[in-house]
Amino acid sequence: MTDSRMESDLGYVRDVLDRSERNASPSSIYWLWAIIVLVGFPLADFAPGFVGLYWTVMGPLGGIASGILGYRFSRSLGQVSRRAGRQHALHWGAMMIVIFAAVGMGIAGTVAWSEIHRIILLILSLSYFLAGVYLEPPMIWIGLLMFAAYFVMFFMSAYAWTIVGIVVAAGMIVAAVTGGSGRGRQS
Amino acid sequence: MAGSRSADAIWDRLDGFDRLLEHRTRLGVCVLLARNDRLNFSRLKELTDETDGSLGAHLRKLEEGGFLKVNKEFRDRKPVTWYELSAEGRNRLDRHLAALVELISKDHVGGEKE
Numbered sequence: 073m074t075d076s077r078m079e080s081d082l083g084y085v086r087d088v089l090d091r092s093e094r095n096a097s098p099s100s101i102y103w104l105w106a107i108i109v110l111v112g113f114p115l116a117d118f119a120p121g122f123v124g125l126y127w128t129v130m131g132p133l134g135g136i137a138s139g140i141l142g143y144r145f146s147r148s149l150g151q152v153s154r155r156a157g158r159q160h161a162l163h164w165g166a167m168m169i170v171i172f173a174a175v176g177m178g179i180a181g182t183v184a185w186s187e188i189h190r191i192i193l194l195i196l197s198l199s200y201f202l203a204g205v206y207l208e209p210p211m212i213w214i215g216l217l218m219f220a221a222y223f224v225m226f227f228m229s230a231y232a233w234t235i236v237g238i239v240v241a242a243g244m245i246v247a248a249v250t251g252g253s254g255r256g257r258q259s
Numbered sequence: 260m261a262g263s264r265s266a267d268a269i270w271d272r273l274d275g276f277d278r279l280l281e282h283r284t285r286l287g288v289c290v291l292l293a294r295n296d297r298l299n300f301s302r303l304k305e306l307t308d309e310t311d312g313s314l315g316a317h318l319r320k321l322e323e324g325g326f327l328k329v330n331k332e333f334r335d336r337k338p339v340t341w342y343e344l345s346a347e348g349r350n351r352l353d354r355h356l357a358a359l360v361e362l363i364s365k366d367h368v369g370g371e372k373e
Binding site: 078080081082084085088089091092093149150151152153154155156 | 283286287290291294295296297298299300301302303305306307339359362363
């Protein structure tokens, strides 16, 4: 085997590996979270008393549903990886724990309750952005959209969370249509 | 220069080198299976850009060589064949990759000396 052939072979292996890691999430996960966000964010404007309950239930439930959808998708794609599943679970699990910790600060009174929503939006924007960097590229745009929404909220007084919810859900729908994968192939 | 050496002369000196992984498709399949728990035939075909016949032949060689564990199942009445790297296969792949790294670093050092 010559140097050039070895180089070409290793390049081929690297290319194959790169392509295998370029899986988009199933679009169903983006749609699921678009719906959860579209209902959950406006609650802060229309029924603030239900915000905590809604996210305490829908956050973990949405996470579990995403895990199931992701596993079903990977089986239908033909590529099952516990390592990738663990990465997603750690990333989104950590995000939820930090959000609950932020809510805890609001309940304890160490941070003004009126600021907790904004802090959560910042946590969400960073989490989605980093997910875009390390896990699913389309999420970078959702993270940036959330970060922009954080600034916009300083200039809005009425229905701010409803508008932010619509914008974020729209971002997820765009990601579902452009970046998310539909069904995998069978063999 | 390594380019002028015969393949046998190079590989035979390397401890851990596995002849079965000399072909890039088989090496690619094993590396893919080392990074994932399992892949099915159509996904491997898509990623390696091989034809059914060619990929099937490579997978058979790897299976006969003890690298792979094969599982067949039916999904929507269609047969799906799943491949996993065996413990022995993982060991041999690790040793093969270590041998490649050794060869590359030796060549690199040698190249600098020349």
